[in-house]
Amino acid sequence: MRDDELARATALREAGERDEAREILLGLAARHPDDAEVAYQTAWVHDALGLEAEAVPFYVRALAGVGLSAEDRLGAFLGLGSTYRVLGRVAESLETFDRGLAEFPDDAGLRTFRAMALYNAGRAREAVGALLTVIAESDRAGGYRRAIAYYAENLDETI
Known part of the structure; x- marks a missing residue:
């Protein structure tokens, strides 16, 4: 039933x-x-x-x-963290994403949504760096992988 x-x-x-x-x-x-x-x-x-x-x-x-299956557990972390962020409960959002990343450290979705929560927490530089890292590790970085990864850590560097 x-x-x-x-x-x-x-x-x-x-x-x-x-x-x-x-x-x-x-x-x-x-x-x-x-x-x-x-x-x-x-x-x-x-x-x-x-x-x-x-x-x-x-x-x-x-x-x-x-x-819960691993897929549903991951979905629950994403859902709860994102929901907390939408509700303005940013500290709880970050805590939830961090818990999720402890179990699923390589998940690009968790890392991306965590970056949005970092932005909402006023930590824009850290958020952009996190997003650049996700991009650098993806198939979309192409021949720019090394440069993107470098600037993820050195975003403020200019000539």
Whole structure:
């Protein structure tokens, strides 16, 4: 029953029927308060509906629980960190991204969203350096990889 309802709610969310998905997920979350996967999907649908503040406790519950796949755990870190940032809770956003990066140190998405939070924290130079590092490590850097990596650390250097 739980698996069928969860699959139905996820399919509804993916089909754009978010309000209906939310109703199913809220019921599941009430019946399965310790289920990390249900909490994650419930957080996600709240985010998709623009209900960021309501998503937070579900993300927190998802990350505190066990049983999420690595992909969903990464998604929960990204979702919670981004949601905190949107809500203006920048310190919590950075803490969440740092926790995520402790588990997924090479994830470009976490590093990019963390850079946005750094910018919101008034740490623009650090944010740009972090973004340059992500670019330098990507396939998009081309023949400029060394230069971009250098300036990620030496951004203020000019001739």
